Amino acid sequence: MTVLVAYDGSEPAQKAVRRAFDEYPDEEIVLFRVVEVADSYTEATIKAVHDLLRERRETTIEKLEEELPEFVDDADVDYRTEVATGNPAREIVSYAEANDIDHIIIGNHGRSGASRALLGSVAEQVVRRAPMSVTVVR
DSSP states (O other): OEEEEEOOSSHHHHHHHHHHHHHOTTSEEEEEEEEEOOTTSOHHHHHHHHHHHHHTHHHHHHHHHHHSOHHHHHSOOOEEEEEEEEOHHHHHHHHHHHTTOOEEEEEOOOOOHHHHHHHOOHHHHHHHHOSSEEEEEO
């Protein structure tokens, strides 16, 4: 089984990592970071961001690993990190489908009302789009 954890550095994402490590310690775990690129950017800007990320992939992964919560270093769990650019919900689902991910774990900020309507919910979009099971952690 392969478990993808959507990771953006937030407290809910850290809780999602902890859940994955606690519940799936013997499974393959992928910590997946999406560097968000606004839909309003031009094609040239999006391509430039993709190229920059590709050039700095190792640095980006190192930075991601540096900001992981301390318990990750203490855990006896194997994991790998991956990064992508684009719309977070789309990239999470696309990566999961292309890489035979069996389960997604994603944190949720718990917004409601106007802020949720304005900002949308990446977790909700992933739940709606993903063909595999998704656990939402608060």
